[in-house]
Amino acid sequence: MRSDVQDKIFDIIAREALRDPAELTTETTLDELGLDSLGLVEVIFAIEESFGVTVPFNANEPGKAEFDISSIGAITRAVEHLLAGTRPAQAVA
Amino acid sequence: MRRVVITGAGTVNALALDVPGTLAAMAEGRSGIGPLTFPEVERLSIGIGAQVRGFDPDMHFDPQKRALYDPFTQYALVAAREAMAMAGLGQVARPEGWGCIMGTAGGGNHTINDAYRAVYAEGRNRVHPFTVPRLMPNAAAAHIAMQFGLQGPSFAVSTACASSNHAIGLAYQMVRGGVAEGMLTGGSEAMLNFGGLKAWEGLRVMSPDGCRPFSQTRNGMVQGEGAGVFVIETLESAEARGAEPLAEIRGFAMSSDAGDIVMPSVDGASRAIRAALDDAGLSPDEIGYINAHGTGTAANDRTECLAIRQVFGAAAERVMLSSTKAMHGHCIGATGAVELLACLMALRDGLIAPTINFEASDPDCDLDVVPNVARAAQVEAVLTNAFAFGGMNAVLALSRV
Numbered sequence: 001m002r003s004d005v006q007d008k009i010f011d012i013i014a015r016e017a018l019r020d021p022a023e024l025t026t027e028t029t030l031d032e033l034g035l036d037s038l039g040l041v042e043v044i045f046a047i048e049e050s051f052g053v054t055v056p057f058n059a060n061e062p063g064k065a066e067f068d069i070s071s072i073g074a075i076t077r078a079v080e081h082l083l084a085g086t087r088p089a090q091a092v093a
Numbered sequence: 094m095r096r097v098v099i100t101g102a103g104t105v106n107a108l109a110l111d112v113p114g115t116l117a118a119m120a121e122g123r124s125g126i127g128p129l130t131f132p133e134v135e136r137l138s139i140g141i142g143a144q145v146r147g148f149d150p151d152m153h154f155d156p157q158k159r160a161l162y163d164p165f166t167q168y169a170l171v172a173a174r175e176a177m178a179m180a181g182l183g184q185v186a187r188p189e190g191w192g193c194i195m196g197t198a199g200g201g202n203h204t205i206n207d208a209y210r211a212v213y214a215e216g217r218n219r220v221h222p223f224t225v226p227r228l229m230p231n232a233a234a235a236h237i238a239m240q241f242g243l244q245g246p247s248f249a250v251s252t253a254c255a256s257s258n259h260a261i262g263l264a265y266q267m268v269r270g271g272v273a274e275g276m277l278t279g280g281s282e283a284m285l286n287f288g289g290l291k292a293w294e295g296l297r298v299m300s301p302d303g304c305r306p307f308s309q310t311r312n313g314m315v316q317g318e319g320a321g322v323f324v325i326e327t328l329e330s331a332e333a334r335g336a337e338p339l340a341e342i343r344g345f346a347m348s349s350d351a352g353d354i355v356m357p358s359v360d361g362a363s364r365a366i367r368a369a370l371d372d373a374g375l376s377p378d379e380i381g382y383i384n385a386h387g388t389g390t391a392a393n394d395r396t397e398c399l400a401i402r403q404v405f406g407a408a409a410e411r412v413m414l415s416s417t418k419a420m421h422g423h424c425i426g427a428t429g430a431v432e433l434l435a436c437l438m439a440l441r442d443g444l445i446a447p448t449i450n451f452e453a454s455d456p457d458c459d460l461d462v463v464p465n466v467a468r469a470a471q472v473e474a475v476l477t478n479a480f481a482f483g484g485m486n487a488v489l490a491l492s493r494v
Contacts, residue, residue, distance in 0.1 A: 037356060037392075041297055054138070059297040060313045060391040 005051070005083065006076045012046045013072060026073030037062075040069070047075075053082040096328040097268045098338035098494055099437070101182070103175025105168040106319030106421045106431050107143035111175055115421075115431070116438050119446040120467050124420050126304060126315050133287040139299045142285050143317030143422025161223050162236065163201030168320035168427075169233035169281035170240060176277065177241060180324035181336050184242055185275060192245035192273055193237045194264045195322075196256025196280030198426035199289060200230030200249075206288040233281045237322070245273050254386070256280050257321065257429030258479035258487035262345035265489070268325055275326035279430035283318045290316065296355070298390055304423070306387035306416035306448050307394050307462045309455035314388045317422020321430025328494070338494040340440045343474065344373025350484025357393055357480050362400035365486035369476060370404070373490035377408035380490075381472025382439045384432045385462075386480045387416020387448065388423055395457040397478065402460075413470065415448040415463040429479045429487070436475045440493050443471050 006026075014021040017033035024033075030040060037059055044057050055078075056066045068074040104111065107125025108118035118125070125143040134140060150159050150167050153174075162170065173193075177183070185191045204227040208220040226232060231249035238247040246267065250260040257280030264278035284290070293299055293316060300313030331338050346368030350361030370377065386397055394416075402409045417435045424431050435446040444467055451464035474492035481487075 036353075038354070041295075044297070045295070057297055058299075058301075058312055060300070060311065 005080055008050055009047065009072060009076050009079060012050060013043055016043050016046065024072055026071060026076065028072050030069060047079060051079060051083060053079065055082065094269050095271065097265050097325055097342045098328050098331050099323050099325050099340050099342065100331050100336045100338055101176035101178070101180030101324030102321070102339060102434060102437060103172035103179065104319065104321045104431055104434060105145055105148060105171050106424060107145055107317055108421050110148060110171070112179070112434060115434055116442070119417060119420060119435055119438060120444055122420070122447045122449045122465060122467060124449060125317070126422055129285060131286055136287065137290055137294060139290060139294055139301055141303070141315055142290070143315065144285050145318055161226060163204045163227040163232060164283035165197060165199070165201055165281045165320070166227070166233045166236050168283060169195060169322060170236055172279065172320040172322040173237045173240065173277055176322045176324045181334065182324065187274060188242045188244040190245055190274035191243040191276060193234045193243050193247040193277040194250060194260045195234040195237065195278065196250045196252070196260035196426045196429065197230050197233060197282055198251060198253045198256055199282060199284040201228030201232055202284035202289045203286050204228040206286045209288060237277055241277065243277065251426065252485045252487070253481035253483055254423065254425055254428060255479035255481035255485050255487045256426035258477065258489055259347065261323065261429065261433065262347065262487055262489055264325055265342045265345050268327060274330060275324065277322055277324055279320065279322035280427040281320035282425045282427040284425065285316060285318045300389060303450055304389040304419040305450040305452060306385065306389040306419055307398070307455060307458040308451045309453040311389045311391065311394060314390055314418070314423045317418070317424040318427070319421065319424050319431055320427050321433060323430070323433065339437050340491045341494045342489060343375060343492050344369050344490040346372050346488055348486045350486070352484055354484070355482050357396040358484060359396050359399045359403065361484055361486050362397060362478070362480050363403040365488045366400060366404045366476065366478065369488035369490045375474050375490055377405040377412070379474050380408070380412055380476055381470065382436070382445055382475040383412055383414045384435050384475065384477040385414050385416040386478045387418055389416070389418060393480065397480065398458045398460050409460060412461070413445050413463050413468070414460050415446055417446050419449045429477065432477055436477050436491055439472050439475055440491060443469055445470050
């Protein structure tokens with residue numbers, strides 16, 4: 001079952017990628033959706049505005065594990081950690 | 094076509110408030126980047142920048158005039174005075190033959206910031222009566238023209254981070270083509286204030302901890318501010334006046350990526366570099382030094398190195414390349430003008446400004462980036478690159494006279 005956080009993130013990313021949220025899964029990556037660097041920055045901004053959080057993200061180091069953007073599921077977990085005020089576990093591999 | 098030389102240079106930037114101080118800092122590899130100080134800086138996530146320090150407007154302007162000058166105009170005027178003094182020009186001989194082209198991205202950004210703060214944040218219903226003449230992007234060029242009575246073509250150029258190179262290039266073409274006898278040209282920028290930096294912060298391309306161009310550890314750009322202004326004229330007129338040419342501008346080229354609004358393209362950059370060489374009648378083998386755009390972002394530095402390799406071929410193995418932005422910060426619309434000073438130092442003093450903060454080599458940037466320490470080297474000709482948001486590229490070629 002999807003959490004509220006996940007629903008909102010699906011909506012944000014679907015809107016940015018011009019897709020139907022039903023097409024997305026937690027395994028979907030932003031690359032697959034064709035989101036470029038500007039699209040990614042807009043997604044991050046929308047997440048910050050929707051959830052009232054500050055996302056640690058530098059476009060020069062998108063792969064840094066501090067905020068994992070490797071899939072929609074990873075983004076959801078990272079936002080849940082931000083909301084809980086905890087640091088996410090470092091991504092393995 | 095007429096030969097065009099630089100006979101005067103002036104600057105205000107975070108390294109120094111004049112050319113000798115700036116060149117000394119570049120020779121030492123000193124950085125002007127430090128903690129930012131201005132109202133509400135604590136609300137920014139980025140707390141560092143290359144701010145101009147110790148600049149006292151009262152030393153340079155009477156209070157009535159000063160009320161008309163945003164800091165970007167103040168920097169430009171002080172730099173222009175230094176350039177005119179170095180060129181040995183009090184006034185120009187034929188005012189209608191001279192003009193001024195200045196680059197800027199933000200224009201009077203402090204004035205905009207202050208006026209918005211007054212009406213939106215403080216709820217006041219009135220702004221300073223000179224708000225418009227202070228904020229307009231052509232204010233710096235206009236005040237320089239007024240100060241020195243330049244009655245020919247004057248205007249402002251705004252191509253983000255390439256503004257200065259576009260301005261200098263256009264001024265060069267005017268003098269070369271006979272439209273003007275001489276020009277004052279360069280760029281000026283002052284947007285280190287809360288609103289100016291908040292906008293940049295949103296793009297998430299700035300480094301929180303330092304500018305490390307071409308280094309594997311780079312993580313973004315660091316903003317600077319300031320101005321650079323040059324007196325350019327025909328070689329003939331310089332010789333007739335007995336003025337010493339500092340360097341000759343040999344060529345200029347522009348290109349547009351026509352691709353992405355922020356991501357640079359190898360093709361657009363390499364077309365500008367190649368066309369500048371062609372315009373100058375120089376081959377890659379003759380270029381000893383390239384002042385890089387070298388912003389310290391992941392994308393620019395990789396793209397720029399690829400573009401240089403593409404144009405230079407085997408000559409890329411021995412050309413020296415450095416980004417001085419790690420010292421004076423990214424001065425946006427003024428950056429090409431401040432960086433032209435490093436080119437003058439290379440050509441005149443045989444000293445190549447270093448790329449400081451270089452920590453680890455990046456296979457994507459495997460050129461000689463003159464890491465950390467200035468290098469003595471005799472060079473005959475140089476290039477200076479500027480690649481702007483908007484995909485607008487401008488490259489100048491210069492040589493010893």
